[in-house]
Amino acid sequence: MKTTLLGAALLIAAGLIPAVGAAADAKELKIATEAGYPPFEYRNPNGQLEGFDIDIGNELCKRLNRTCVWIDQSFDSLIPGLQARKFDLANSTMTATEARKKVIDFSTPMYIVPVKLMVKKGSGLQPTAESLKGKRVGVQQGTTMETYARKHWAPKGVEVVAYPSYTNAYVDVTAGRLDATFQEAQSAVEGFLNKPEGAGYELADMTLDDPILNEPIAMGIRKGNAIKADVDKTLKAMLADGTIQGYAKKYFAEGLIQFPAQ
Structure with a gap:
């Protein structure tokens, strides 16, 4: 992380x-x-x-x-x-x-723990460079999620935004400054999706299978x-x-x- x-x-x-x-x-x-x-x-x-x-x-x-x-x-x-x-x-x-x-x-x-992309319901976004091109994705500084996103997504037109804590990223999601966040699935559930402000969001269906994320x-x-x-x-x-x-x-x-x- x-x-x-x-x-x-x-x-x-x-x-x-x-x-x-x-x-x-x-x-x-x-x-x-x-x-x-x-x-x-x-x-x-x-x-x-x-x-x-x-x-x-x-x-x-x-x-x-x-x-x-x-x-x-x-x-x-x-x-x-x-x-x-x-x-x-x-x-x-x-x-x-x-x-x-x-x-x-x-x-x-x-x-x-599996890593998931958290997105707005109905957005159809998935954790791929093609799906996220032109979008802003929040990650936590120094995490394997940041490493993966900067290696695989950033060079293909995805803006990766790093935060000291996912708490800050979730605030920006609700404010419309981010299109998605990328984190351990259960952390998104506990930290955002189970709260009133998370009602309009969900975890994307696709789960990535990559050595960077599966250690x-x-x-x-x-x-x-x-x-x-x-x-x-x-x-x-x-x-x-x-x-x-x-x-x-x-x-x-x-x-x-x-x-x-x-």
């Missing part, structure tokens, strides 16, 4: 950090996320972090006997933050692409961080015993998430 320092302040989630059952003196595990991407990571009306990735991270801390400290910052600053040792893990719907693997490590794969989601880890072995072992156990799949049932419609074979 995201790569540029935007200078966003690190918001250590004091008072918003779930206890997750760890001992009071347990070693901290600092996990960064961008809490503007429901249902993966977001803040509830009380300002507390919630979401699929948050549930996974809290359970990881519990099983490792660590105290979770969540750090909320822009997605495109997650990799620089890892490299600067500002936190231990990046858990924010980050796709484990080959390009990212050159600069950080990743945990064992956790899940895969698994994993946790980012600084290269050389010895915690990777414990994180991998714990996440594999959480998949094997159905914990992660159980969390998914809280957030995802059927068919909008897949899991690695066990």
Whole structure:
């Protein structure tokens, strides 16, 4: 999902950090996320972090006997933050692409989510350069969706507009400044389509099958961080015993998430 320092302040989630059952003196595990991407990571009306990735991270801390400290910052600053040792893990719907693997490590794969184009009902738009020529498509900065759109669509006359958050993109959709947005399908459902302002919009029928978009989601880890072995072992156990799949049932419609074979 995201790569540029935007200078966003690190918001250590004091008072918003779930206890997750760890001992009071347990070693901290600092996990960064961008809490503007429901249902993966977001803040509830009380300002507390919630979401699929948050549930996974809290359970990881519990099983490792660590105290979770969540750090909320822009997605495109997650990799620089890892490299600067500002936190231990990046858990924010980050796709484990080959390009990212050159600069950080990743945990064992956790899940895969399909990517969809969100369009106005009746527009007939589909995620192809031919269909979108002359149109404006919103993506989030630093995401694999931006990478794909700039590689395959922009050279063929599609205007790709990048935003710090899809929240901003959805505002521009309703204002008529965008013709479509391109994101994980469930994020569009939770972040826009299920809201009153999303009533006139839908997901395009076509689902793209491309290596850029179909890489698994994993946790980012600084290269050389010895915690990777414990994180991998714990996440594999959480998949094997159905914990992660159980969390998914809280957030995802059927068919909008897949899991690695066990």
